Amino acid sequence: MTGSTLQACSACTACDLATTRQTVVISRGNPKADLMLIGEAPGAQEDAQGIPFVGRSGRALDQLLRDVDLDPEHDIYICNAIKCRPPNNRRPKKAELAACRAWLDLQLEAVHPKVIVLTGATAVEAILGIKGGMTQLRGQWQSWNGRSVMPIFHPSYLLRNPSKAVGAPLDLTRQDLDAVRRRLCER
């Protein structure tokens, strides 16, 4: 996104979330990366700092990326389907996702990623239009506009399910991200 687009996004009032947010949370990471991760919406810490995936969820995500040799600063561009925090971290409404889609499309156009990771059911529904449980969706390659798309569990879900056992959500997510890294190497 260009400077003027970023400025416009930072001042967006296209939906009601503009009245309750502190900051518009646009992205972090490398806008020239081949890999883009899309989550659901900013939480309290993201809203306060204006950066997506900070706090415990963000640290968990960064560790998982490092576990599979992906650098969170250089190898990935990270954003959310919704740029403003929904009150009390409720799920974004359909109208809010629709209102914010134009910004996400601009990000997709600007970054032009080869591979997309979707974290959590809201991101999967927003991009792929598929509804379902992440237990079924995760780890299954999908295709969207010619790009490879990998749904994974949301880091906040992994924090609530911290088992390190083989086959537990944490292990499965590491496997999914390793498949993403290998797909990036194939291209």
Ligand code: SF4
């Ligand atoms: S959530 Fe998106 S559409 Fe709504 S005010 Fe924030 S940036 Fe604008």
